[in-house]
Amino acid sequence: MSNITSKNLEIVNQAIDDLWEEELLFLKSIGSFESTLGNEKETQIFIKKHLDDMNLTTTLFSPDPKRLSAYENYGKPEWDYEDRPVLVGEWKSDGEKLGKSLILQGHIDVVSAEPKQLWEEDPFIPTIIDNKMYGRGILDMKGGVAAAIYAVKALQKANIKLGADLLIQTVIEEECTGNGALALLDKGFVADGALIPEPTELRGIHSQLGVMWLRVKVKGSGAHVERAEMAQNAINKSTILIQALEDYRKHINAQPKHPDFTHHSHPLNVNVGVGYGGDWPSSVPNEYTFEARVGFYPGTDPSDVQEEVKQWLLKASEQDDWLKENPPEITFFGFHALGYTISKDSELFNRIASAHKKTTNEEMESLAFTATTDLRAFGEFGIPATCYGPSGANMHAPNEYIDLDSLKTVTKTIAAFILDWCKENN
Ligand SMILES: [Zn+2]
Structure with missing residues (x-):
């Protein structure tokens, strides 16, 4: 079984290399939308089409604050949710459940690119210079969204059938309330574990404020x-x-x-x-x-x-x-x-670390993060979750960029983690 898996992992990694130019193009495309608060819809529609083409079952809906206000992590909005959807694409496993189901989640909302005159390039025309891609939200965290989607795409290209359901969720309002993450979980789009590829410089978050x-x-x-x-x-x-x-x-x-x-x-x-x-x-x-x-x-x-x-x-x-x-x-x-913690001894954390090691030959470092992410929403639903994602710099500042080598590493680590967590169905 493990031999088959490692052979398949080679095939999947080859598929990630083959799909690399397409992954970059996809990241450039979603990075060109100015998806600040209230302007997320076009990005979600674009991603939905992409997930539909991958034969995932997609659901798109706008959060309903009335349903969400009872949650501890509910953030009080001062705006409405009309035409501001969250998105989920489900890749259902046909056979018996051999592994554990998984959510790959990422936020597509970005903070303002102002003051735009301090950028070397247009923040919404993503530009590659010296193996870095520049643009608002490219690091935080459209890069992670691209990695999650292309990890799944590579598994499909390698004809892998998963032994448990896999869900790709793209959400809004990670940068202000976290209500987007809550909305999907509240609607029943839950799983046995979750990974958010926020930009952690290839470290796993075990604690956040x-x-x-x-x-x-x-x-x-x-x-x-x-x-x-x-x-x-x-x-x-x-x-x-x-x-x-x-x-x-x-x-x-x-x-x-x-x-x-x-x-x-x-x-x-x-x-x-x-x-x-x-x-x-x-x-x-x-x-x-x-x-x-x-x-x-x-x-x-x-x-x-x-x-x-x-x-x-x-x-x-x-x-x-x-x-x-x-x-x-x-x-x-x-x-x-709320803050959030996950034990470094937990199965999910260990399996991410082992996927990282398969990809890089190095031990994964852990990170206590001095800000917040959507992890806390999974915490409220009792779903073990962590963040592991790419490197770069200048989040929430001019000249934000992602390091593209790290993006490929993350794509491969996510694929290896999916194989290990969800298992394969022959
Ligand atoms: Zn983020």
Whole structure:
């Protein structure tokens, strides 16, 4: 049996080499869609056609927040889901179940490419230079989506019949709520294990942080600058609270660390990412709003962190005469994401590591990740899952790129993992 498998693995790896130019073209194609929040549909339709051509049974639907709001990881959206589908393609196994079923999941939403003038190339015309492909979302994580699809395509080309069902899922909102991942699992598209080829530099994630978002609205009392001494400047007042968040960041990193993150000097990031308010340099702004992201350890309830941060900011407000009387309005939206852990001794983690070794002849390193991924959705459904994906640089920044050698390695590792996890049906 194992001899047959390793012989088949050679055939499959040859198929991945033969399909390589096509895989690159596919990645360029999906990378050319500007699939930011609200603009994901075209990408999903394009991928659906591709999965249909592979004879997978495809289902495309838009998430229904009413169905999802009961989940712990549900992120509160401030937008609707019309024409914003998630997609699944099922490759059903015909015979008896010999192995375990598997989900290969990837997100096709990307963050904004602004400021676009800082890019060397157009972020939505993916360009290959020196064996790197540049473009927004090429690394995070359209490359991983291409790897998953072409691993499956290579198995089909090698005439492999799997001993368990395999599902390819492409989702939206990994970058803001995680509701896309929940929507597919909630509809019953579940399996015995899951792999997300997020860009991990060929490492397996065994632990990741939780994340939550908040919005702080600070009121002032505006006036023309000549009477500014009578007014309260909302932007100036906001700096008190932004400084308080900086103090909070230092405070939480000075606490004892979660065992998975002890090697990290500063695991918990607090980031003020958005600010808006005021409309004229010579007017005192009436209102200023900023939005921030807070990280926390696995095992912590995001609602507890929300309460802690709220109390921290209100306490800082007490120190200022104006803010004491006019406390900020603090609300929570988007990420309400639990941390996630999987044992390095678990079967899924070991089988990914062994697939990595078959491909590279090296031991797989593990990674405690200081941000979030959709892994937590699988955690909520009790499905063992990890991330393992390509290398590159500049995620969420100008000149994002993927290292193409690593993409081929990931494609081969995924194929080897599928054979090992799902088994073959003769
Ligand atoms: Zn990602």
